Amino acid sequence: MLLRLPTSVSEAQGCLAEGATPVGGATLVWAAWQRDGFPEQAVSLRKVPEARVIGAEELGGAVLLHQVDERVPEVLWRAAAGVGTGAVRRTATVDGNLVGSTLRDLLPAALVLDARAVVLATDGTYETDLTEVLAKRPVLLKLRWRTPLASGYRKLPGEPGGAPPLIVAAAAHPTELRVAVRDGYEVLSETLPRDAPPSQLLDALSHTPLDALPDPAREALREEITTVLSQASNH
Known part of the structure; x- marks a missing residue:
């Protein structure tokens, strides 16, 4: 298998146009490849600057989960910090967790931030909502959002071999409160004034x-x- 490492968005588009299979940290696809066979070529965005950004209002799809820190809202970095083991977080990417995984630990956090996705296609990039990302599973270049007044995240303890642990996320914005819960493999979200x-x-x-x-x-x-609203009231 040839792993291609483009250094720009245009190069990455060319790789996709030539049939390269997108791959993040390969934590989820490696076992399938070993079972079903490896693609002739794969493409990783880990050297594309737009996919590596970490900021107050954006996070690149190729960022490794262990690199997500206090530069992003609390709800998002706590979500990343709670994924799997340290070894998993050092190889798994934001794109892989949101697009490639069935667990999607980061999804509740992204929903309460009202995040938008910038995705990569063979004919360019475009911005879309998370509903399309989940349905069509495109290549995620990065997430964008507006900084909330306050946010919080909680992952309840799970039972070994049982259903995925419950995840609770909330974010207070100037005019609305957004909440999301992962219950099993289903994610529910609501927006309240x-x-x-x-x-x-x-x-x-x-x-x-x-x-x-x-x-x-x-x-x-x-x-x-209650905690998030209390923190938001101080802004």
């Missing part, structure tokens, strides 16, 4: 699909919302 008192915001959740979550998840969500 921020102009209501915290008690009313919490009560509003009882009229959404989130009310059907198990008690530990609902309690964790309420605690996270």
Whole structure:
């Protein structure tokens, strides 16, 4: 297998046009390749500057999870820090977790940030929402969002061999509160207006699909919302 390492977006487009298979850290595809056979050529974006950016309002798809730090909102770096083991985080990428994984630990964080995706196609780049990213699984160049007033993330302990651990995420924006929960392999999200008192915001959740979550998840969500709203009130 020939691994191609373009150093620009235009070079990466050329690799895709020539049939190269996109690969991030290869943590998810390696076993499948060993079983089914390796592609003739693969392409990694790890040397493309746009895919390696880490900033207050953007994160590159080729960034390794262990490199995600306090430069991004708390909800996102805590999500990255909670993925797998240290060895996994040193090889897995943002793109691989969001696009290639069925667990998608970063998805609740990206949803509450109201993130948009810049994706790479053979004919150029374009910006789209996370719904298209999940449905079409394109090559993720980077995520973009607007800095929230406050955000928080919690991953509840899971049972060995059981369902994926519950994940709770929340972010307060100037006019709205966004929350998301991963329950098993399903991710639920809601957006609420921020102009209501915290008690009313919490009560509003009882009229959404989130009310059907198990008690530990609902309690964790309420605690996270309360904390995030308190932090946002100081802005």
